[in-house]
Amino acid sequence: MLSLAKRVIQQIIGDKRTLALIIFAPLLLLTLLYFLLGNTTYTPTIAIKENALSPAFVSQLKSEDVKIVDISSSNENANDYLKNHKDVDAVLEVSKLTGANITMFESSVKSGKAMEVIQTAIQNTAKNIIPIAKVNINYVYGNTNDSTFSSLGFVFLGILSFFFVFIISGMALVRERSSGTLERLLMTPIRRRQVILGYSVGYSVFAVIQAILIVLYCIYVLKIHCEGNALWVILVMVLMAISAVVFGAMISIFSHSEFQVVQFIPIVLVPQIFFSGLIPLDTIPYYLGNLCYITPVYYGCTAIKRVMVEGGGFCDIWMFIVALLAYTFILCVLNTLALKKYRKL
Amino acid sequence: MEIKVEKVCKSFDKKPVIHDLTFTIDSGEIVCLLGPSGSGKTTTIRLLIGAIAADSGTICFGDIIVPNIKLLNKIGFMPQNDALYDDLSGEDNLKFFAGLYGIKKDKSEKRISEVLKLVELTNDRKKYVRNYSGGMKKRLSLAAALIHEPDVLLLDEPTSGIDPVLRRTIWDQFKNLKNQGTTIIVSTHVMDEVSECDKAALIYNGILIHFDDIQQLFAKAENGKVEELFLKAAKEQEEGAAIC
Ligand SMILES: Nc1ncnc2c1ncn2[C@@H]1O[C@H](COP(=O)(O)OP(=O)(O)OP(=O)(O)O)[C@@H](O)[C@H]1O
Ligand SMILES: [Mg+2]
Numbered sequence: 001m002l003s004l005a006k007r008v009i010q011q012i013i014g015d016k017r018t019l020a021l022i023i024f025a026p027l028l029l030l031t032l033l034y035f036l037l038g039n040t041t042y043t044p045t046i047a048i049k050e051n052a053l054s055p056a057f058v059s060q061l062k063s064e065d066v067k068i069v070d071i072s073s074s075n076e077n078a079n080d081y082l083k084n085h086k087d088v089d090a091v092l093e094v095s096k097l098t099g100a101n102i103t104m105f106e107s108s109v110k111s112g113k114a115m116e117v118i119q120t121a122i123q124n125t126a127k128n129i130i131p132i133a134k135v136n137i138n139y140v141y142g143n144t145n146d147s148t149f150s151s152l153g154f155v156f157l158g159i160l161s162f163f164f165v166f167i168i169s170g171m172a173l174v175r176e177r178s179s180g181t182l183e184r185l186l187m188t189p190i191r192r193r194q195v196i197l198g199y200s201v202g203y204s205v206f207a208v209i210q211a212i213l214i215v216l217y218c219i220y221v222l223k224i225h226c227e228g229n230a231l232w233v234i235l236v237m238v239l240m241a242i243s244a245v246v247f248g249a250m251i252s253i254f255s256h257s258e259f260q261v262v263q264f265i266p267i268v269l270v271p272q273i274f275f276s277g278l279i280p281l282d283t284i285p286y287y288l289g290n291l292c293y294i295t296p297v298y299y300g301c302t303a304i305k306r307v308m309v310e311g312g313g314f315c316d317i318w319m320f321i322v323a324l325l326a327y328t329f330i331l332c333v334l335n336t337l338a339l340k341k342y343r344k345l
Numbered sequence: 346m347e348i349k350v351e352k353v354c355k356s357f358d359k360k361p362v363i364h365d366l367t368f369t370i371d372s373g374e375i376v377c378l379l380g381p382s383g384s385g386k387t388t389t390i391r392l393l394i395g396a397i398a399a400d401s402g403t404i405c406f407g408d409i410i411v412p413n414i415k416l417l418n419k420i421g422f423m424p425q426n427d428a429l430y431d432d433l434s435g436e437d438n439l440k441f442f443a444g445l446y447g448i449k450k451d452k453s454e455k456r457i458s459e460v461l462k463l464v465e466l467t468n469d470r471k472k473y474v475r476n477y478s479g480g481m482k483k484r485l486s487l488a489a490a491l492i493h494e495p496d497v498l499l500l501d502e503p504t505s506g507i508d509p510v511l512r513r514t515i516w517d518q519f520k521n522l523k524n525q526g527t528t529i530i531v532s533t534h535v536m537d538e539v540s541e542c543d544k545a546a547l548i549y550n551g552i553l554i555h556f557d558d559i560q561q562l563f564a565k566a567e568n569g570k571v572e573e574l575f576l577k578a579a580k581e582q583e584e585g586a587a588i589c
Contacts, residue, residue, distance in 0.1 A: 003444025011432050014473075180428035187394055188445040189417045344398060344415045 008202025044114035078103035085150030124322035207241030227311030353402035386532035421495035545565035
C-alpha cells in the first residue's frame with residue numbers, strides 16, 4: 001500500500017503541471033474572485049430635475065458619494081434619456097401623482113449602488129424632519145460593509161478545493177485503467193482495499209497541502225474575516241479534499257476514458273455548487289433541498305460557514321466532520337467493491 | 346508446478362472466444378501459445394492468471410485453484426501492451442512493482458540491478474519511460490515480470506518489436522530460467538519461435554487445434570512447417586461450417 005502511495009506522490013512531483021494545478025490554480029482563482037466580488041468604490045451618476053425636488057433633499061443627495069446631473073432643461077422622458085446617456089446610472093423624478101420614480105438602465109451592480117445612494121439620501125433627509133424614519137440595519141453575523149466575497153468566500157473555498165482534487169484523482173485513475181497498468185498491478189498479491197487506500201493516501205498528501213495553503217491564503221492574504229478558529233476550517237477543508245479524492249476515484253470507475261470523466265463534471269460537480277450555500281436551501285420547492293445530504297460539498301461548506309461566519313467551534317461542526325468521514329469511508333468501500341470488476345479476490 | 350486447464354470456456358458479450366480448452370503443462374517447460382491475431386492467446390493468458398474468470402471449467406496451478414491471491418506471488422505476468430508508468434523512470438517502475446510484491450528494500454535494489462542487466466537496460470535505468478523506444482519498453486515490461494523470481498512466467502508476446510539479436514539473448518535467458526525450474530508460457534504469432542520451445546499450443550478461433558511436443562508437431566505438418574497445421578484447421582472449420 002505504501003509503495004502505491006509513494007508512486008502516486010512520485011508521479012505528481014514529476015509532473016509539474018499537475019502539481020501546479022493542485023497547489024496554485026485554486027489560489028489564482030480565489031484571487032480573481034476576490035477582485036470580481038470585492039467591495040467596489042464605484043461612484044454612481046444620477047440625473048435629477050433639480051427644480052422639481054425639495055432643496056433639502058437635493059443638498060442631502062449632493063453630500064453623498066455621487067455625481068449629480070441636472071436635467072431640468074431636458075424634455076426627454078427617463079427611459080430615452082438613459083438610452084442616450086450611457087454614463088448615467090439612474091434618473092430620479094418626483095411627481096405629485098406617483099411619488100418618487102427611480103428609473104435605471106438595467107439591474108446591475110452600478111444601478112444597485114445608485115439605488116443605495118438615493119435611499120440613504122431619502123432616509124437622511126427624513127431623519128432631520130421626523131426622527132422615527134431612521135432605519136438601522138443589523139445582521140446577526142457579518143456587517144453591512146462585508147463585500148460579497150467575504151460573505152460568500154467560504155463557498156468558493158470549499159468548491160475550488162473539491163473541484164481540482166476531484167478532477168486530478170479521477171483522471172489519474174482512469175488513465176491507469178486505460179493504459180492497462182491497473183490490471184497489471186492487480187495481478188500482484190496486493191489487496192483491493194490496499195489499492196484504494198494507497199491511492200487515497202497518495203493524492204490526499206497533496207490535497208492536504210492544498211487545503212492548508214488555501215485557508216492560510218484566504219485569511220492572511222485576501223483577509224477574509226474568520227470569526228472562529230482557522231484550524232477548524234483547515235480540518236474541514238482537508239476532510240473535504242480527501243472526500244474529493246475518493247469521489248474522483250468513484251467517478252473514474254464509471255468512465256472508460258478521460259473524456260468521460262469530463263462528461264461527469266456537469267452532472268456531478270454543478271449540483272454540488274448549488275448545494276454549497278450559494279442558494280438558500282429551504283426555499284427550494286418539492287423538498288429538492290434535501291438532496292444536499294448526498295453532496296459532500298454541502299457538509300464541508302456548511303461546516304466552514306459555521307466556523308468562519310458564525311464563529312462556531314468543534315461542538316458546532318462535529319456532525320459535519322462525522323458526515324464527511326462517513327462519506328469518505330462509504331466511497332472507499334464502494335470503490336473496493338468496484339475493483340472486483342478487475343479481480344474477483 | 347504443474348498447470349492444469351480443464352474444459353475452460355469463455356465468452357465475451359455472448360460471443361464465445363475460448364471453446365473447451367484442456368491441456369496440462371508440466372513444471373519447467375517452455376510452452377508457446379501460437380495463433381493468428383484474434384485467436385484468443387491473450388484471453389487464454391488472462392484466464393490462466395485469473396484476470397478474467399472462466400465461464401466454465403477449472404484452472405489449477407499444482408493444487409491451487411485460480412484465482413488465488415497467494416498464487417500471484419509465484420506468477421510473473423507481462424501483458425501484451427506495455428502497462429508501465431510513463432512518468433516514472435525505468436528504475437522507479439521496477440521499484441514500484443518490487444514494492445507490490447513486498448520485496449525488502451536491500452533485496453529489491455540487488456534484484457532490480459540483476460533484471461536490468463538481463464534485459465540490457467542498465468544504462469537507461471534513470472531515463473523516464475516516456476523517452477524509451479518501443480523495444481525498450483517491452484524489455485522493461487519483461488524485467489518487471491521477472492522482478493520477484495516467479496515460478497511461472499506468463500508472457501504475452503514478449504518478443505514482438507524486438508530485434509533478432511536481442512530476441513536471441515532473450516530466448517537464451519528463457520532457457521536459463523527453464524533450467525532453474527521456471528515454467529514459461531509465451532504467446533507469439535511468429536511461427537519460427539516454436540522451435541525454441543518444448544511444447545506448443547496451437548489456437549485457432551478459440552479452439553485448441555494441437556497441443557504437443559514440437560517434434561511431434563513438426564512431424565504432423567506435411568512439409569515441416571507449422572503454418573500448414575493452421576491452414577488445415579482453417580479448411581476443416583470452413584467445411585464444418587458448410588455442413589451445418
Ligand atoms: N474484453 C473483451 N471484450 C470483448 N471481446 C473481447 C475482449 N477481449 C478479447 N475479446 C475478443 O476475443 C477474441 C480473442 O482476443 P485475444 O485478445 O485473446 O486475441 P489474441 O490472440 O491475443 O490476438 P493478438 O495476436 O492480436 O493479440 C477477439 O475476437 C477479441 O475481439
Ligand atoms: Mg493478444
